[in-house]
Amino acid sequence: MPVTTETRPTTGVSRTAVIIAQARATENAREDRLFADPYAQAFVDAVGWIQVAQAGRLNQGHFVLRTKFFDDYFLAAAASGCRQAVVVAAGLDTRAFRLEWPDGFRLFEIDLPGLIAFKEAVLGVQGAQPTCERTVVRADLRTAWPAELLASGFDPEQPTAWLIEGLLMYLEPADSDRLLTDLGALSAPGSRLAIEHINQEYVELPQLRAVHERLRKVGASWRSTVDDPFGWLGGHGWNATVTPQTELAARHGRPVPELTDPERVGSARMWLLEATRSAEAGSPAGAGRA
Known part of the structure; x- marks a missing residue:
């Protein structure tokens, strides 16, 4: 499918995926880059550079560090024997193409059909080839996405490395809880989870006022926070x-990104968390089926 005005992600949370791709493209151009992403610039070129607020520029270092953090999370999971991963709301994530995965590794990407269409078109033009078995799942995370994932070949009896990057703050609290409940029901013992979230004090930073206004205009306002991520994840069966x-x-x-530096922002936080499935969380839905 060609890249058209209909497939370009110009509004909503999809627009933020392009802004993150810009940060990855800038990092990829550095000689001392922390990771390689040869496809990020192609996404940016297909849409055009999006001007961001000053806070967005100050946060570019955070986007780079979190990309490296989640890259290392996946590679550690694979090195420990995990052979299945799911990127929730994958956006323009290219880890299936740019990381070195072990033989037999399966990676599932879940996102909305429109953004997936754009992504597949750009990757097709680039001739990108995944370095693992990659499966794309077209689904809305506010609906019955587990059924779509299972129908795509996901095995709930195998340990899974889950990633929720740059999403939860855009969901209503009830939708975030429902997502974790559904995800937990599919997680076998030994599964892992990595997420990014924010606390309320981060939302209230004066430096972010212009960001909130821009997000509101494109229909991508922040709708939820978590002040106690340990308790929240623990309540869903994760340590x-x-x-x-x-x-x-x-x-x-x-350098420490300015808007995540405690010396500058006090107790405001953008949480980067890893978690393991609690032993008492029980078996996933479908475990033990023939």
């Missing part, structure tokens, strides 16, 4: 740990 951006920045020799 979580958080990695501060200060730690990531030190690990990779980069």
